[in-house]
Amino acid sequence: MNDSLYREQLLEIYKNPGNRGTLSDPSVDVTVRNRFCGDTLNLQLQITDGIITEASFNGESCMVTIASSDLVTEELKGKSLEDAAKISKGDVLEMLGVELTTSRVKCATLILEALEASLKELNE
């Protein structure tokens, strides 16, 4: 099952996502919803001097959302807000490294929606 979603690497992240949880005093805390399945995803960021120092996510979600959220939050740590805003859908799909069906691209990019909403909130 080479093209399978259920490759060992993703399964491992799914079963033990390192960045799943909550921060004690987040600078921003945003929850978004996937309207196809009703899943919610919470993203929390800790920001010091314009740099993301901590990032975590939470929510009851599918494997694709969990894996992409874990990979993206890891990527966010140490990034400036400006650089964080540059993470694209293509980047996320590349991080996952599997072919996704159209309906599940939405699951993969839910974390990006949360990130965009967070950055917007910070700007306001």
Next chain:
Amino acid sequence: MLSVKKDFPILNKELEGKGIVYLDSAATSQKPQQVIDSISDYYSSSNANVHRGIHTLSDIATELYEDSRKTVADFIGATVPQEIVFTKNATESLNRVAFEWGFENLVEGDEMIAIEADHHSNLVPWQVVSERTGAKLTVLPVTETGELDMVLFKKSLSEKVKFIAISHASNVLGTIFPVKEVCKLAKEVGAVVSVDGAQAVPHMQVNVQKLGCDFYSFSGHKMLGPMGIGVLWAKREILENMPPYEYGGGMIDEVKANTATYASVPERFEAGTPNVSGAVGLAEAIKYLEGIGMSEVEEHEKTLVTYALEKLSGIENLKILGPLDSSKRTGLVAFNIEGIHSHDLAAFLSEQGIAVRSGQHCTMPLHDSLGISSSVRASFYVYNSKEDIDYLVSSLKEAKELLS
């Protein structure tokens, strides 16, 4: 057990090197060759616009279209073919009840009842009617086993209730709701009943007169027919008092520069060029189902759902939604495996060649009330077999191994 799979070309093909085990007929059914041919034949030999031309082809097309209406009318026990309005799907039919009847007949102080298991298409239009007319909408919960709470229903009925929206069969719980009893009680208070029959007509013998309802809606594509054709049935006297939904060609009687009078029913409700090939395909699907016999269809699905309930119950941590008594159900089973997201199960099953639905199935209020974010649904039809269910069950066990 039926053996009609050979008639369905798509089910005899391979997809990504695997056979297709299609368990998503509640979303849309597959089509037998007979239905596919009827559409192709219509365009190859009979196509013309209906009700418009004097020429022979137009006459042939009109006759086919009206014969299809008669086939549908006979199939659901309508009094006359004029009670059948062709729409694009059940959603449009249900919306028409709200727009053509609800807005005209409901006012502030009136009450309406819907059920939380109703599909969004039988619920949201009535939220809009409530918002615009001021009529109050009460959405009744279902019981723990996914049935209509008759005590609560009776308690909610009063002279103020003017309208009731109910599903004949739930697209998630599988429950067959007691529509006949609901209609009888509704009559006592003078309420009009609109039934969403999208999950019932494909699977059981339905007779709208025996049910005693006022409106009945369903889609062609869930009952072996093509997409893009649906049916709204209503009692003739109700239709005759409803205003049109759309205006234009085919639905008028006489037009002057500033005024118009409208055609009689059902033409008044079918403005513009209708979906003739859709109607022809739907009629062919009905003939196909009648060839099998609706009681045989029902029997086949009952056998499958009984078998599925038994086998699925054997999987640890798998929770079935809806009644466990198969006599109260149509041929579908929605479920969850604890700790595994419905999309992950569906994606894994898809890799094994099994098509199931996952998500909320257009019933968010029901999922909220069940306390779950989504579910997996396996739905069966005439072409499914016990082997399909065995394969589903063994694949689910594999998924559990891998994902939990």
